[in-house]
Amino acid sequence: MSIRLRMLLSYTAMLVVTIGLFIISGLLMILAITGDMGSIKHLFANHYSHKPITAQEESVFLDLKYLALKQPEQLLDEDTLKAYDEQLKDVSSALIIRKGDSFVYKTDKLKSIHGVKNLPKFEPSNIHIRDTISYGKYYFSYVKFDFYFNDKDLGSIFVIKKVSPYVALSKNLFPILIGVLLILLIVTNGILNFLVTRSIVTPLSALKLATQKIRDGNLNFKVTARSNDEIGQLSVAYEEMRQRLKESIDLQLKYEENRKELISNISHDLRTPITAIKGYVEGIKDGVADSPQKMDSYLSTIYNRATDMDALIDDLFLFSKLDLKKIQFNFEEIDMVRYINYFIEELSWEFEEQGIEVRFHINENNHELVIADREKLKRVFVNIIQNSIKHMKSHEKIIEFSIENTNEFIKIEIRDNGNGIEPTSIPHIFDRFYRADNARNALTGGSGLGLAISKQIIHEHGGDIWVESELRKGTSIFFTLQYAKKSEGS
Ligand SMILES: Nc1ncnc2c1ncn2[C@@H]1O[C@H](COP(=O)(O)OP(=O)(O)OP(=O)(O)O)[C@@H](O)[C@H]1O
Numbered sequence: 001m002s003i004r005l006r007m008l009l010s011y012t013a014m015l016v017v018t019i020g021l022f023i024i025s026g027l028l029m030i031l032a033i034t035g036d037m038g039s040i041k042h043l044f045a046n047h048y049s050h051k052p053i054t055a056q057e058e059s060v061f062l063d064l065k066y067l068a069l070k071q072p073e074q075l076l077d078e079d080t081l082k083a084y085d086e087q088l089k090d091v092s093s094a095l096i097i098r099k100g101d102s103f104v105y106k107t108d109k110l111k112s113i114h115g116v117k118n119l120p121k122f123e124p125s126n127i128h129i130r131d132t133i134s135y136g137k138y139y140f141s142y143v144k145f146d147f148y149f150n151d152k153d154l155g156s157i158f159v160i161k162k163v164s165p166y167v168a169l170s171k172n173l174f175p176i177l178i179g180v181l182l183i184l185l186i187v188t189n190g191i192l193n194f195l196v197t198r199s200i201v202t203p204l205s206a207l208k209l210a211t212q213k214i215r216d217g218n219l220n221f222k223v224t225a226r227s228n229d230e231i232g233q234l235s236v237a238y239e240e241m242r243q244r245l246k247e248s249i250d251l252q253l254k255y256e257e258n259r260k261e262l263i264s265n266i267s268h269d270l271r272t273p274i275t276a277i278k279g280y281v282e283g284i285k286d287g288v289a290d291s292p293q294k295m296d297s298y299l300s301t302i303y304n305r306a307t308d309m310d311a312l313i314d315d316l317f318l319f320s321k322l323d324l325k326k327i328q329f330n331f332e333e334i335d336m337v338r339y340i341n342y343f344i345e346e347l348s349w350e351f352e353e354q355g356i357e358v359r360f361h362i363n364e365n366n367h368e369l370v371i372a373d374r375e376k377l378k379r380v381f382v383n384i385i386q387n388s389i390k391h392m393k394s395h396e397k398i399i400e401f402s403i404e405n406t407n408e409f410i411k412i413e414i415r416d417n418g419n420g421i422e423p424t425s426i427p428h429i430f431d432r433f434y435r436a437d438n439a440r441n442a443l444t445g446g447s448g449l450g451l452a453i454s455k456q457i458i459h460e461h462g463g464d465i466w467v468e469s470e471l472r473k474g475t476s477i478f479f480t481l482q483y484a485k486k487s488e489g490s
């Protein structure tokens with residue numbers, strides 16, 4: 001059963017139950033008041049004609065009735081009638097006696113009643129004794145008794161009372177009113193049903209459509225919430241789910257693309273040294289290396305190429321483990337100033353050999369602790385320094401280290417006065433396999449993984465890494481690390 005039908009049924013049921021309960025409680029109330037089941041049965045049919053008259057009216061009416069039956073001539077006596085009329089005055093009723101086609105007595109109060117024409121006809125059986133009549137714009141309710149005067153003239157007694165015009169009006173309009181009320185109820189029911197189902201069914205249909213789209217692999221649409229209610233919240237949640245799904249699928253596609261690119265790069269980078277090794281081995285086999293010097297040179301080239309491959313495979317392995325987040329980080333608190341000093345000391349021999357002057361700018365009192373993994377961080381420093389060494393051709397080779405403390409993190413700069421990087425290459429140097437000079441040969445060595453690995457390591461530390469470089473002036477690599485505990489006042 002559809003929600004629309006269910007709502008319609010529930011509204012209708014509610015309506016029927018309400019009307020039913022209303023009727024039942026009304027009937028019970030009447031039963032409680034009258035104590036008579038029969039009165040309920042004839043309630044509507046007899047309501048108007050049996051409308052009870054006051055005790056005063058009743059007693060006057062009975063007296064007059066008695067007179068009409070026993071001494072009808074008395075009803076021609078004006079004084080007697082006036083006395084009765086006087087009694088009726090107290091209850092705002094009045095007396096009319098009709099004889100034949102004229103009034104024998106008509107109270108002064110009922111000026112609007114003129115002529116007997118509109119009064120109900122004589123009826124010897126006295127069945128319809130109570131009703132409502134209208135004279136012009138006025139309405140009157142009456143009790144009537146028909147009798148014969150001694151001279152066989154037709155006589156009628158009316159105890160008559162002016163009533164609100166609405167009484168008669170409502171009597172005539174009652175069935176129409178009930179009909180209109182029912183129609184109104186049905187229309188209201190219909191409108192309510194329409195409004196409620198529209199606010200539920202329409203967004204549900206939209207969600208159904210969206211689900212079908214997702215099932216068919218289409219995620220390029222938007223689910224908009226039209227309301228703030230539960231259904232609106234569902235739409236918002238649905239839209240969030242669609243966005244996440246889209247993001248994750250896009251990411252997957254990107255990964256897939258990356259994987260393909262990675263495989264192609266790896267095969268290229270492995271093939272180059274292998275081809276060279278094969279060439280030299282073939283040379284040896286063919287007897288090209290015919291002197292011990294040549295043989296020595298061939299063998300050392302083979303060895304160097306194999307070593308390069310080994311290093312490349314190591315880098316690849318590390319890179320892929322970092323990429324898959326499968327590498328363990330042993331974070332500890334490190335004093336960066338001491339760490340860099342130690343690092344410089346360790347590499348001092350290499351710096352000396354390369355003729356590099358090392359400068360370390362620090363604020364001596366500044367011994368902020370950072371959170372880092374010693375080994376991985378060393379890898380970052382080595383990668384950056386190696387690049388600097390590789391790209392320094394000037395006579396005066398300088399590498400400078402500086403530490404800057406900001407409120408949120410510690411910023412480390414490693415600056416060289418080397419060749420610098422082409423501005424077009426700057427955004428790419430942290431990409432894997434990227435080599436700015438495109439020297440995919442043995443001259444500069446390297447696979448283009450050094451900075452990609454460094455970037456991953458720094459990101460794992462919750463930091464950032466970037467470059468500033470000017471051609472022929474030098475390059476600065478910056479990276480940030482998080483404080484272990486921010487000391488007071490700094
Ligand atoms: N200090 C620098 N001066 C000039 N160019 C640099 C510097 N550092 C990096 N580059 C450029 O950025 C590129 C990428 O560096 P990256 O360390 O990732 O790779 P690589 O040094 O070529 O290879 P690997 O580090 O894997 O041996 C380098 O090829 C180089 O062109």
Ligand SMILES: [Mg+2]
Pocket residue numbers: 383386387446449450451
């Ligand atoms: Mg490098």
